[in-house]
Amino acid sequence: MKSYQELADKWIKGNGEEYLDIDPADSSHVLAKIKIYTKDDVKASIEKAMSKFEEWAKLPGPKRGAILLKAGELMEQEAQEFALLMTLEEGKTLKDSMFEVIRSYNLLKFYGALAFKISGKTLPSADMNTRIFTVKEPLGVVAAITPWNFPLSIPIWKIAPALASGNTVVLKPASKTPLMVAKLLDILSRAALPEGVVNLVVGKGSEIGDLIVSDDNITAVSFTGSTEIGQRIYRLIGSKNRMTRIQLELGGKNALYVDKSADLNLATELAVRGAFSLTGQSCTATSRLIVHKAVYEEFRHKLLERVKRWKVGPGTEDVDMGPVVDKSQFDKDLQYIEYGKSAGAKLIYGGNILSERGYFLEPTIFENVTLDMRLFKEEIFGPVLSVTEAKDLDEAIRLVNAVDYGHTAGIVATDVRAINEFISRVEAGVIKVNKPTIGLELQAPFGGFKNSGATTWKEMGEEALEFYTREKTIYEGW
Ligand code: NAD
Numbered sequence: 001m002k003s004y005q006e007l008a009d010k011w012i013k014g015n016g017e018e019y020l021d022i023d024p025a026d027s028s029h030v031l032a033k034i035k036i037y038t039k040d041d042v043k044a045s046i047e048k049a050m051s052k053f054e055e056w057a058k059l060p061g062p063k064r065g066a067i068l069l070k071a072g073e074l075m076e077q078e079a080q081e082f083a084l085l086m087t088l089e090e091g092k093t094l095k096d097s098m099f100e101v102i103r104s105y106n107l108l109k110f111y112g113a114l115a116f117k118i119s120g121k122t123l124p125s126a127d128m129n130t131r132i133f134t135v136k137e138p139l140g141v142v143a144a145i146t147p148w149n150f151p152l153s154i155p156i157w158k159i160a161p162a163l164a165s166g167n168t169v170v171l172k173p174a175s176k177t178p179l180m181v182a183k184l185l186d187i188l189s190r191a192a193l194p195e196g197v198v199n200l201v202v203g204k205g206s207e208i209g210d211l212i213v214s215d216d217n218i219t220a221v222s223f224t225g226s227t228e229i230g231q232r233i234y235r236l237i238g239s240k241n242r243m244t245r246i247q248l249e250l251g252g253k254n255a256l257y258v259d260k261s262a263d264l265n266l267a268t269e270l271a272v273r274g275a276f277s278l279t280g281q282s283c284t285a286t287s288r289l290i291v292h293k294a295v296y297e298e299f300r301h302k303l304l305e306r307v308k309r310w311k312v313g314p315g316t317e318d319v320d321m322g323p324v325v326d327k328s329q330f331d332k333d334l335q336y337i338e339y340g341k342s343a344g345a346k347l348i349y350g351g352n353i354l355s356e357r358g359y360f361l362e363p364t365i366f367e368n369v370t371l372d373m374r375l376f377k378e379e380i381f382g383p384v385l386s387v388t389e390a391k392d393l394d395e396a397i398r399l400v401n402a403v404d405y406g407h408t409a410g411i412v413a414t415d416v417r418a419i420n421e422f423i424s425r426v427e428a429g430v431i432k433v434n435k436p437t438i439g440l441e442l443q444a445p446f447g448g449f450k451n452s453g454a455t456t457w458k459e460m461g462e463e464a465l466e467f468y469t470r471e472k473t474i475y476e477g478w
Contacts, residue, residue, distance in 0.1 A: 004085070004179055008032040011182035012202050014041050021179055024091040024323040025314035025358040031088060034178050036203040042170075042211050045199040049141040049168040050217050052196040057138045057166040065115030068160055071191035072108030075101065082152065082183060087315035089177050090151050091322040091359075092278050094315055104152045107442050107460075111160035114462060118165060120471060130477045136469040138166030139245065140219035143212050145205070145233075147225045148325060149281045149381075151177035152184060157442070157460050158222045159198055165468040167220075169198045172212060174225075176326055178202045205229065213237060213244075220245035222459075222467065224283075227251040227379070227405070227451045234454065247467050248454040249283070249447060251379040252407030254437045255400040256286045257422065259393065259413035260294040266434060267412040268302040271385070274410070274436040276310055276363040279321050280383040281329070283452075284408045284430070284438045287380060288369070289387045290396045296389050300348075303365070303387075307349050310363050324359040324382055333361055333382030340366045340375045345386070377403050393418050397425050406449030410437045429453065 008021070014037035023029035037045070056064070075082060079101045086097035120134030144158035151173065159169050173181040178200075185200055201208060205225075213221055213233050223233055227250040237244045256274055258267045274286030291299050315322035324330040337351050350362030361383055369375050369386035376386055390396035400409050400422075410432035411422040423431050429448045430440065440446050445461035447453045457467040 004032040007179055007182050007186065008034055011185045011200060012178055014038065014202055016041070016203065019175070021089065022326070023088050023358075024325050025088075025316070027327075027358060029088075032179060034175070034202060036175070037201045037208060039208065039211055042201050042203075042208050043215075045170050045201050046141060046212070046215050046217055048196045049170050049199050052194065053140055053168045056163075056168050056194065056197050059166070061115045061118050061164070061166070064164060064166065065112040067188075067191050067193050068108050068112030068115060068164060071187050071193070072105040072112060074187050074190055075105040075108060078187070079105065084316075085183060086152060086180055087322070089179050090148060091325055092315055093319055093322050096278055097315070100150060100153050103442055104156045107153060107156045107160050110442055111164040111464075114161075114465065115164035118465060118469065125475070127477065130475055132473065132475055134471050134473050136165070136465075136471055139468060139470060140167065141170060141217055142167045142220040142222065142468060143170045143172065143218045145172045145209065145212070145221065145223045145225065146174060148174035148176040149278070149283070151180040154224050155181055155184060157464065158224075161464040162222075162468045163193070163197065165465055167468055168196070170201060170212060170218065171198055172201045172203075172205070172208070175202060175204055209233070210236060214240060216240070216242050218244060220247070220467065222247040224249040230454075245467065246454060247457040247459070249459060250452050251381075251405060252283045252285070252448065252452050253287050253377065253379050253403045253405040254284060254408045254410070254428070255288040255290050256410040256412065256437055257290045257390070257396045257400060258292060258295060258299055259396070259411060259415060259418045260292040261415035261418060262295065262412040263414065264295060264299050264302055267299060268306045270410065270412055270434075270436045271303060272306050272310060272363075274438050275385040276307070276321050276383050277436075277438055279324055279361075280385075281325060281381055282438050284440065285381075286410070286437045287385065288376065289385060290390050290399045291387060292393075292396065293389050293391055300367070300387070304349060307363055307365065312354055312360055312362065314358065321363065321383065324361055327359065329382060330359040330361065333380060333384060336375065336380045336382070336384055337364055340369075340373070340384070343373050343375065345369045345373060345375055350383075371399070371402055379405065393421060397422060401425075401427050404451040407452035408432060408437045410435065429455075
């Protein structure tokens, strides 16, 4: 592919208005002009996915799997190109981009291999001449709606299990990161995925989202994004006359608790990495630190020493943190920083804009953040960390649970009792012990609790296949 514009022209075939896909590290750097999909284009994409369903579903699982395995191999060979585009389009550092690309091609291979063994089970019958067994079937056309912060791996952890199971797909990525998905379609096509099995639609969710979700030909919707939009989709699907299956993975307000038994050097490293890697723009980011009062002062000192060495700059350079993704998220982060100051929290680090050319912010830390403050309760999705002191383990667990979200939570401790209390009492879909709240492995299932997800279906792991299949039970007599 010669240029990003060629990539866009080949794969993003909307007939609507144009917008500019911009590098967040340099707002004058236009990567490509993107043409958005009109309502007619969206309908045509859904129809195309329907027309291809029978052919794709009939293809034996091992043959579908071979295509995913090939796509994984091709992506591995072109990993550098994928990582560079990710950094230019989303802003994360090249190291973080490469990490995501590696996870992405491994996801393709993982679900490619699983496609060889998707099956039901055989059960004993009370009748002599009867065999009972089940088969797994695809659902039909599924819609995958994805955010910008993991612009490659989230689309893949939806479409790879969907395709492995025999579904066709309508994929709507965030309009901030369409090129990344165009590049994915390019790889899938070169791996011999038949045209029309995955259909891209690009445009504002507020304009075409309802159309996708409410279409009766869409049998399932897998959505990852904000809690606000997830709840809207949940209501919309509830009002349909059709039973559309829905999977929601939503926002977070993740806490890391530093116990009095913690190794404070480890705690400091985990706190800074968890809060500021990926510019805080991860659903698993550490947004709140809860610190036991016995170690508060010593930990605070170490935290401030460590964050001073956190380098910010364009993701293509040797830095720890790139820019904020775009102006709207940048303005939102700044508003939260101003709010924090006016609400009485104490700004102990950062808070400043680092460059006007791109959307660069200092890593920012507030202390004395109390339960009633928006800083404590609301997802910011930027490099802003709140610190709250807890008098003991009980209070710490209460504070961790005192928000509407329940995505990930972490504890840094050596005391086994504290660790096990935390594991059993904290309401979160993923618990990390002496590990950063960020970072998930693809073979393990994950999904948020409370308002961080619908809790009905897990993503990743073998469990992801459950969402994309239905099970038919057969009683065979003779
Ligand atoms: P968003 O909710 O604004 O958008 C997500 C997707 O939904 C985009 O493709 C968007 O265009 C689309 N959309 C918007 N309005 C829609 C509508 N009315 N109907 C259908 N689709 C619509 O989220 P975002 O800003 O792209 O991403 C950040 C959010 O995603 C954060 O809240 C973050 O926590 C969350 N997130 C969650 C996970 C997880 O696994 N739980 C992972 C990554 C990000």
